[in-house]
Amino acid sequence: MSEEQIENSGEVNETAVAAEEAAEPATPVLSIEERAAKNWYVIKVQPEREDRIQNLLEEQIRRHGLQAQIRDILVPKEHLQEVRHSKKRISRIKSYPGYLFVEMDLSDEVFFIITEIDGVSGFVSADPLKPEKLPTNEMIKVLRDMENQKDKPKAKVEFTVGQRVRVKEGPFENFEGVVEEVYPDKGKIKVTIHIFGRGTPVELEFVQVEKM
Numbered sequence: 001m002s003e004e005q006i007e008n009s010g011e012v013n014e015t016a017v018a019a020e021e022a023a024e025p026a027t028p029v030l031s032i033e034e035r036a037a038k039n040w041y042v043i044k045v046q047p048e049r050e051d052r053i054q055n056l057l058e059e060q061i062r063r064h065g066l067q068a069q070i071r072d073i074l075v076p077k078e079h080l081q082e083v084r085h086s087k088k089r090i091s092r093i094k095s096y097p098g099y100l101f102v103e104m105d106l107s108d109e110v111f112f113i114i115t116e117i118d119g120v121s122g123f124v125s126a127d128p129l130k131p132e133k134l135p136t137n138e139m140i141k142v143l144r145d146m147e148n149q150k151d152k153p154k155a156k157v158e159f160t161v162g163q164r165v166r167v168k169e170g171p172f173e174n175f176e177g178v179v180e181e182v183y184p185d186k187g188k189i190k191v192t193i194h195i196f197g198r199g200t201p202v203e204l205e206f207v208q209v210e211k212m
Helices: 003-023 032-036 050-064 108-115 136-151
Strands: 040-045 070-074 077-084 087-094 099-104 120-123 164-167 176-183 188-195 198-205 209-211
Touching (some): 050 108, 176 198
Antiparallel strands (some): 040 099, 040 120, 164 209, 176 188
16 A cells, blocks of 8 residues: 555545544433532531542442443532631632532442441431432522622622621721611622711621621
8 A cells, every 4th residue: 555545545544533422322411400400419418528529429330330320520619708807708618517418229249338438427318228319499599609609709698787896998997887777799888987976887798797
């Protein structure tokens, strides 16, 4: 076979491979409702070890070839925005400390493998030996909360209505006032400040005030 024929043969093979890959069906993107309707179970685990236990479960899935039975594992987290030393900081915390959400076809083998993992207390169910699926409406809430957290961190609220605060920056610096309303989604509070003997309501960011 000539060099030209070899090159042409290679080109044909690459084209065929590309065509074959393009012909493979894409994984369908499920809606939150469709995803929540699947077989979700809740597993009770030791707090602060959720991620570690998820990793251990994934190792068992690979070891026993259970990818078809155990399809998804979630440790829901939320982004928390807080202010420390006048700087905004975003951290990730567990939305449901001490719990894992697992989508699977439960069998005796799967039950045994999961419950034997160090740190797993068991399934959340009226009868721990007969786990029940999480209701779809409850799983929808879990998934929606996770989706909302992607774009909108939750503000850590450290202020309460009626609390006295001091303004530490801005045009009202060093003024004292009382919190009238709290807006967690905005990261702001409404404070009544007395200026020239009159109570004046002003909106301030969390970062602009401090507790007294």
